[in-house]
Amino acid sequence: MSDVKPDSKETSNLLDDVRHGQPAFDRLFARHRDALRMAVSLRFDPSLRGRLDPSDVVQDTQMEAFRRLPEYLDRQPMPFHLWLRKMAYERLIMMRRKHLGAACRAVSNELPLPEQSSVTLAKNLLANEQSPSHQVEAAELAQRVRCALSQLPDHDREILLMRTFEMLPYDDIACVLEIEPAAARKRYGRALLRLHGLLAAEGITGSKL
Numbered sequence: 001m002s003d004v005k006p007d008s009k010e011t012s013n014l015l016d017d018v019r020h021g022q023p024a025f026d027r028l029f030a031r032h033r034d035a036l037r038m039a040v041s042l043r044f045d046p047s048l049r050g051r052l053d054p055s056d057v058v059q060d061t062q063m064e065a066f067r068r069l070p071e072y073l074d075r076q077p078m079p080f081h082l083w084l085r086k087m088a089y090e091r092l093i094m095m096r097r098k099h100l101g102a103a104c105r106a107v108s109n110e111l112p113l114p115e116q117s118s119v120t121l122a123k124n125l126l127a128n129e130q131s132p133s134h135q136v137e138a139a140e141l142a143q144r145v146r147c148a149l150s151q152l153p154d155h156d157r158e159i160l161l162m163r164t165f166e167m168l169p170y171d172d173i174a175c176v177l178e179i180e181p182a183a184a185r186k187r188y189g190r191a192l193l194r195l196h197g198l199l200a201a202e203g204i205t206g207s208k209l
Contacts, residue, residue, distance in 0.1 A: 003171040003181075007079045015080060019073050029062050032081055036061060036088045042113060042161055043092055051099050060095065061088040078175045086176045089158070111146055111157075113165060118142035121164050122204065125196055141204065148198035156191035163188050 007015070011031060017024035040054040064087060065072075072083055119138050122145050149157055162168045162176070174184040 003169075004079060004082070004175050005169065005172055007081055011080055015073065018069065025066055025069065028080075029065065029084075032084050033058060033062075035081070036084060039085055039166060040088055040092055042111065042165055043089070043158075044112060045096055046112065048096065048099055052095060057088060057092050057095060061091050064091060082172060082175050089176075093154075111149055111161075113142075113146050113149070113161075115139065115142040117165050118145040121145060121160075121195075122199065125192060126199065126204065144199065144202050144204055145195075148195055148202065151198055152191065152194055155187070156194055159184065159188050160191050160195065 006012075008031075011028065014024045014028040014031070018028060036058050037054050040057045044054050044057075061084065065084060068087075072080070077083070078086075115138065119142050122141050149160065152160070159173060159177070162173050163170075168176075170181045170184045170188075173188075174181040177184065177187075179187070
């Protein structure tokens with residue numbers, strides 16, 4: 001875990017305060033709330049709208065983190081910011097299953113991903129293609145990327161979101177997924193290949209996007 005991004009000095013100081021009995025948890029969590037909300041929003045199933053929103057997941061994560069904090073402080077298996085992020089994803093999955101059932105995500109439900117990031121992912125993925133391509137507008141290309149991502153298995157979609165949209169390094173990804181960095185690289189590569197195949201099936205190929 002030596003190459004994993006460590007917690008900031010401020011977070012480490014607040015963790016020490018909590019460890020020594022100071023009422024610092026609210027300040028500690030507040031430092032990470034916005035980042036957690038962004039991570040949850042990237043993954044938030046549109047079918048949940050009207051029942052939940054990303055803030056509900058973040059609040060649930062806050063309560064769970066407070067409950068499990070003594071265990072974390074005892075072991076500290078990973079930096080606090082990654083521990084929170086891992087927990088937020090687990091809470092989102094649990095709440096999605098609770099409200100939508102085992103099927104979870106309908107294929108037609110697109111993730112609410114940023115347009116520019118979706119376009120960049122597609123262009124980087126298809127930059128070396130030699131076959132002719134449809135000329136598509138950025139908005140349409142982003143929509144097709146979101147649709148293709150929604151059809152991927154959870155583990156493929158998750159590593160693409162972490163690496164491409166959140167820009168997490170492989171060491172951080174490996175820590176969150178509890179695998180080796182080399183395995184994270186291989187999993188990411190396989191996910192890209194599957195996404196490439198789905199886009200190709202939609203006619204999105206070639207270098208002239």
